[in-house]
Amino acid sequence: MAGLNLKLHIFLNIILSIVIICSPASKSFSTKSFLKCFSPHLKHNSKMVPIFSEIILTKNSSSYSSVSQSSIRNRRFLKTPSRLKPEIILTPFHESHVQAAVVCSTQNDIQIRVRSGGHDYEGLSYVSDHFSPFMIIDLNNFRSIKVDIEKEVAFVQAGASVGELYYKIAEKSGVHGFPAGSCPTVGVGGQFSGGGFGTIFRKYGLAADNIIDAIIVNVKGEILDRKSMGEDLFWAIRGGGGSSFGVILSWKVKLVRVPPTVSIFHIQKTLEEGATKLFHKWQRTANRIHEDLFLHATTGVASTNEINRKTIKVSFTSLFLGTAQKLVSLLEESFPELGLEISNCTEMSWIQSVLYFAGFSTDDPLEVLLNRNMTAGFFKAKSDYVKEAISEASLEVIWKRHIEDEGSVLIWTPYGGRMSEISDSEIAFPHRNGNLYGIQYLVYWSEDNETANHIGWMRRFYSYMEAYVSKSPRAAYLNYRDIDIGKNDIGNTSYSKASTWGVKYFKHNFKRLVSVKTKVDPCNFFRNEQSIPVMES
Numbered sequence: 001m002a003g004l005n006l007k008l009h010i011f012l013n014i015i016l017s018i019v020i021i022c023s024p025a026s027k028s029f030s031t032k033s034f035l036k037c038f039s040p041h042l043k044h045n046s047k048m049v050p051i052f053s054e055i056i057l058t059k060n061s062s063s064y065s066s067v068s069q070s071s072i073r074n075r076r077f078l079k080t081p082s083r084l085k086p087e088i089i090l091t092p093f094h095e096s097h098v099q100a101a102v103v104c105s106t107q108n109d110i111q112i113r114v115r116s117g118g119h120d121y122e123g124l125s126y127v128s129d130h131f132s133p134f135m136i137i138d139l140n141n142f143r144s145i146k147v148d149i150e151k152e153v154a155f156v157q158a159g160a161s162v163g164e165l166y167y168k169i170a171e172k173s174g175v176h177g178f179p180a181g182s183c184p185t186v187g188v189g190g191q192f193s194g195g196g197f198g199t200i201f202r203k204y205g206l207a208a209d210n211i212i213d214a215i216i217v218n219v220k221g222e223i224l225d226r227k228s229m230g231e232d233l234f235w236a237i238r239g240g241g242g243s244s245f246g247v248i249l250s251w252k253v254k255l256v257r258v259p260p261t262v263s264i265f266h267i268q269k270t271l272e273e274g275a276t277k278l279f280h281k282w283q284r285t286a287n288r289i290h291e292d293l294f295l296h297a298t299t300g301v302a303s304t305n306e307i308n309r310k311t312i313k314v315s316f317t318s319l320f321l322g323t324a325q326k327l328v329s330l331l332e333e334s335f336p337e338l339g340l341e342i343s344n345c346t347e348m349s350w351i352q353s354v355l356y357f358a359g360f361s362t363d364d365p366l367e368v369l370l371n372r373n374m375t376a377g378f379f380k381a382k383s384d385y386v387k388e389a390i391s392e393a394s395l396e397v398i399w400k401r402h403i404e405d406e407g408s409v410l411i412w413t414p415y416g417g418r419m420s421e422i423s424d425s426e427i428a429f430p431h432r433n434g435n436l437y438g439i440q441y442l443v444y445w446s447e448d449n450e451t452a453n454h455i456g457w458m459r460r461f462y463s464y465m466e467a468y469v470s471k472s473p474r475a476a477y478l479n480y481r482d483i484d485i486g487k488n489d490i491g492n493t494s495y496s497k498a499s500t501w502g503v504k505y506f507k508h509n510f511k512r513l514v515s516v517k518t519k520v521d522p523c524n525f526f527r528n529e530q531s532i533p534v535m536e537s
């Protein structure tokens with residue numbers, strides 16, 4: 001009899017998991033009905049959240065605009081037409097608010113955009129061109145960070161910035177760090193779920209490689225940790241982006257050891273000073289050099305002594321996990337053409353190098369890392385990966401096209417080291433062995449009416465670069481989101497459409513991401529212009 005019951009139970013479970021009824025998207029959304037569903041959940045923790053208006057903002061709220069714009073990092077999205085703006089902005093104080101928001105959103109057919117640091121290059125955490133009505137869950141109040149130096153771990157809530165994490169680590173230890181990005185205002189929610197690389201990633205891998213647990217609210221409003229979400233979903237949210245799978249509340253990360261003394265240098269050369277030859281050598285050196293050494297190149301347009309003649313300035317900037325003396329010997333061996341001397345190098349602590357790469361003075365107080373304000377300019381970005389060195393002759397032509405837009409900046413990041421050792425299917429981030437370097441193309445401008453010109457330059461330049469970069473697919477980095485490489489249809493996602501950009505971001509991991517998505521969010525509730533689609537039946 002017991003055996004029969006068990007069989008019946010298994011049968012029902014199978015039927016339930018096959019027959020999933022997804023309700024069609026509703027045409028009208030009622031704020032009132034959403035609030036009626038959500039309000040009872042606030043009582044749960046009245047001590048922490050006494051004022052309703054602090055946590056929920058509607059389009060009529062006086063602080064709606066200021067909160068909506070508070071972490072917009074790209075002015076292209078500041079003047080968004082009202083139809084693309086959220087119906088509601090929720091700034092939860094407690095996990096139960098996020099759970100309630102998910103449950104009430106699914107019941108009221110309103111889409112969710114999750115915003116941690118707001119740095120999404122296409123504004124997908126706060127603007128919706130395709131999927132409305134929508135609300136923002138802004139995790140600005142989810143910023144607690146606990147560092148346990150003895151266990152060499154940190155618990156960091158998703159709304160914290162990488163600067164806040166670095167600061168908290170430095171408060172406890174001068175010989176620990178974390179391999180995330182260089183810009184302190186970026187949110188750990190978006191960055192870690194998309195990968196996250198910085199100056200020590202050749203030694204330690206990505207931020208996502210160093211995540212050991214996570215807390216997420218799934219589409220049913222349940223709170224899951226690594227054990228309860230299972231290894232598939234835990235795999236997906238390390239590199240596959242969080243926004244397709246749920247609302248990530250926090251990460252548990254493994255800290256890494258850094259030496260008490262690190263060294264930096266910065267050497268600039270113009271084309272007239274032989275930059276092309278140096279850059280050509282850099283391409284074949286920086287990814288093979290010792291993993292303690294990060295040597296990236298930035299190229300930008302600079303003036304010359306001649307009126308109306310521009311040049312390209314190549315900046316080689318480096319962080320070495322060791323003393324200046326060792327750094328100079330290493331480069332004498334592998335890159336003597338750079339002519340590095342001890343006088344070019346500065347020794348400092350790792351946290352001072354964080355200040356340096358963030359654009360601060362190394363003497364600034366560490367509290368500057370806590371400042372989340374950032375001047376938002378207009379910009380557009382794209383990315384590529386390079387597997388074979390570009391010839392000097394081709395570089396000369398690339399520089400000519402680069403010079404055409406004075407606001408253009410290219411960041412060339414060497415891979416290799418630990419990045420080549422980790423399998424490309426270990427986590428959802430796939431860009432590992434075989435890449436010499438990644439390129440980030442950026443173009444900045446300051447006036448709204450210049451937008452079309454600069455975006456036009458970017459598209460032409462990207463198209464020109466096709467010959468020199470990875471192929472089948474032409475790979476791209478999710479965290480440098482680029483809507484030009486494809487987007488889901490209005491209000492819908494389809495596998496075949498999504499695979500065009502999905503394969504660029506995730507390569508062969510795209511298929512597994514689709515399968516995880518189908519399992520954890522079969523009705524495709526968490527969706528956006530570039531979300532992972534569910535499997536087509």
Ligand code: FDA
Pocket residue numbers: 073113114115116117118119120121124125139158159180181182183185186187188189190191193194195196197198241242243244246247248249479480
């Ligand atoms: P935002 O809040 O806009 O989120 C980005 C995406 O993640 C959105 O789709 C959002 O919905 C989703 N998301 C955010 N939080 C989530 C959560 N808790 N749960 C589920 N989904 C969530 N990258 C890098 O690797 N190294 C670097 O050095 C830099 N440097 C850098 C500098 C500057 C100035 C910018 C603007 C960007 C970078 N980046 C970077 C890229 C950055 O890592 C990328 O834009 C991240 O997605 C930003 O994360 P935020 O949380 O700030 O953005």
